[in-house]
Amino acid sequence: MTFSFTPIIGGALIGLSATILLAFHGKVAGISGIFSGALSGEALSWRAPFLLGLLASGVIVPLTGDQLGLHEAFSNSVPRTLWVTGLAGLLVGFGTRLGSGCTSGHGICGLGRASKRSLAATLTFMFTGAVAAFVTQHLIFDLIKQS
Amino acid sequence: MSTFISLLSGMIFGLGLIISGMTQPGKVIGFLDITGDWQWDLMGVMGGALGVHALTRLFVIRREEPILGGAFPRFTLEVDRHLLGGAVIFGLGWGIAGFCPGPAIVSLATLDANIVVFVVMMAIGMRAAKRLQS
Known part of the structure; x- marks a missing residue:
């Protein structure tokens, strides 16, 4: 590396x-909470533009091309069948709502205010993330990779 | 003003995710899989984000209320089994695909089938969890 x-x-x-x-809205920048709240149509006045900004960054940044060295923005993909990707998405969606937050809500905003809850959650998803990455990369890689 | 601030913070957030390498699932999995070619520099994402946010929020919370009105959030304090169970499940999905919610949404720009499937299934998973809890 x-x-x-x-x-x-x-x-x-x-x-x-x-x-x-x-500072401006008094809101926590937890992406899973913002996304799921928007899906339910709750407080769209600030959630919708935030999500639009996220989407727009993905469109605009790669257009800056080599000047910022950001042309690799979406490179480095991993070979996974659609079934495996879909399962992972389901787990991420279900887990982040059940656990009230994801990498941003717990890992950044929560730890940023020294929340014990967020520390417990962050250590937990880091650990199971490491286990899942190890298993998928080393033990069952050939089974799940896209041919 | 209110809409512009939300849009701007969404864009800065997305730019940060892209610059940091979080929209590269191979890099994220290389960070989570410490037994491979460990991409330990991704720790810098949390370091940079925490450093800036933890310090700057100290100035923010001195205020009585947010600049555009409303109130600062209140938080639950107990660690319960929903929190930990959810974190276990989220981590598994994150480690399998290398995407957490933010980078997945930013990556929708590629219109890649894998990303679209991931985000749609993520939305379904969120609805399911919400239904279960209500």
Whole structure:
């Protein structure tokens, strides 16, 4: 692996975004909560533009091309059959609602306010994430990869 | 103003996810799988985000209320089995596909079938959890 500073810079932007949302709207920048709330049609006045901004970043940033070195934005995909991807999506959706948050809500906003709940959740999903990544990469890789 | 702020923070959030490498599932799985070619520099995402957010929020919460009105959120304090069970399940999905909710939504821009399926199933999973809890 070649070390890169870009994760820290990107992380700083994420932290800044979370503070802007808190300062102006008094809301937590937890993506799973924002997405599922919007699905239920709750408080769309701030949720819808936030999600639109997220979507727009995915369209606009790659257009900047090589100048920012961001042309690899969506590279590095992993070979998974659609069934496996769908199962993973189901687990992520179900788990984040049952557990009231995802990487952003618990891992950044929650830890940012020193919440014990979020620390417990973050350590837990980091651990099971590591287990799942190990199992999929080393034990059952040939079964689930897209041919 | 209110709409613009939301849109702007969504865009900054997405830009941060892209710059940090979180929209590259192979990189995320390389971080979670510590036995492979460990992509430990992804720890910097949480480091950078936490560092900035934890510090800047201290200035924010000195205020009585948010700049555009309303109230600051109140939080549950207990660690319960829903929280931990949910985190277990979320982690498994994250480790299998390398996507958590934010990067998946940003990656919809690619219109890749895998991403679309992931987000649709994620939405179904959220509805199911909500129904179960109500």
